[in-house]
Amino acid sequence: MIDDTLKEFIPKFQMKNVGILNAAVHAQGLLTNAGPSDWQAACKEIKDACTQARQHCIEKGVELGKLALYHSLQQQGPASVLVGMKDRQILDYNLKVVHDGLTSDEQAAYNHVMKIFDKLTVKHWGTTEIENYWKAVSA
Template sequence: MKTRKLGKTALDVPVLSFGASSLGSVFRDIDRDEGIRTVHSAMDAGMNYIDVSPYYGLTKAEAVLGEAIRSLPRSSYTLSTKAGRYGEHEFDFSRKRILSSVQESMARLHTDYLDILFLHDIEFVAPEIIIEEAFPTLLELKEQGVIRYAGICGLPLLLFEKMLPQLNADAIISYCHYALNDTSLLSLLPLLKEKGVGLVNASPLSMGLLSTRGTPAWHPASNQVKELCLQAAQFCKEQGSDIAKLAVQFSTANEQIPTTLVSSASQRNIVNNAAWIEEPIDQQLLTEVLRILSPLHNESWPSGRAEYNVNYNITSNASEEEQR
């Protein structure tokens, strides 16, 4: 599989990488053996950068992934996990918790170092917590050789615009902002290039928006967004194609985006995803799908503290405890 350089790091990552959230049964119940087989299929297909988090399945994803990779040479894959978020409303970015979290994650993953450690969904806590305590802890771990690179992740793009000038981050994970319905991530590329920050793009299907199955009830998008995305997915089906194929091809085609994470616990889906990016994109189909989606282009939803969501009429969707 084609690879690209991840920012200023020494990492070459595949254009399509494996997001291991599915191993935590966050989309559907899976068993350990099914998860292990899927990871091995991803590796066989060249998807040898894997991202996970203790939050996914409340540590189940890390545990299953650890079983899948423990028999593989450590040099054969790039591994990232996260710290700071441990439940739907459970955040702890203290130095003490990050240090213990990393040790717990490495034990589950059967490794003695992490290629990248990301602070997970930092838009839910006050910025000074990240700047003064959490990120310096990552730099400490980096100096010790426990992690190779340090990064941050979250949903609002304004989060990165505000935080990256204040942090010496090696990489970020941005999700749902470079897909068929939303390419607003492009506005962040100049800053990333200036800082030499590696970009990991996640969720090319916009957390299930781009699917004929319909969007999950929990999805925070507006009804209009859900309806138009479903209309686009059904149009692809009527043309004998799959919007997932178009979405994956679209997200991986941009040379300025080093890698895109996809998550599935299905071997078949992973094999298909890897095969799709080797095929030429159907430009006529793409043009029509983008036309269908044009009324909602770049429409997103708020996440976290109000200061990162100034384009939305909200106070905040974080609890008082999360904001402290």
């Protein structure tokens, strides 16, 4: 939902017969109603957008994590989507979206959330932890 950079690599991977896995679809908790752990390394812009999306979902009675999994399952290219689940409730959400898709209320929330993420100017945080490490070591 946040980082769609995989799309640009899919044709290259497919031409080379490289299998594609989509992982971390819940962005280390950012894309759940429970929210991320304190150690989550995304930048402020991404965290703020996720907070806005989370608040909208909570207000609408929709689990943001369910929307994130749905989004990943709609992507063409990946052969598998890997997700982590900490409890039975999340397992149930995941199975429901796999088998049933989204309800009309969830689809409306999904559309709203995607508009929030479409405004992002930063889509990933892959180097943030490394940069923070070197700042700490160099200080």
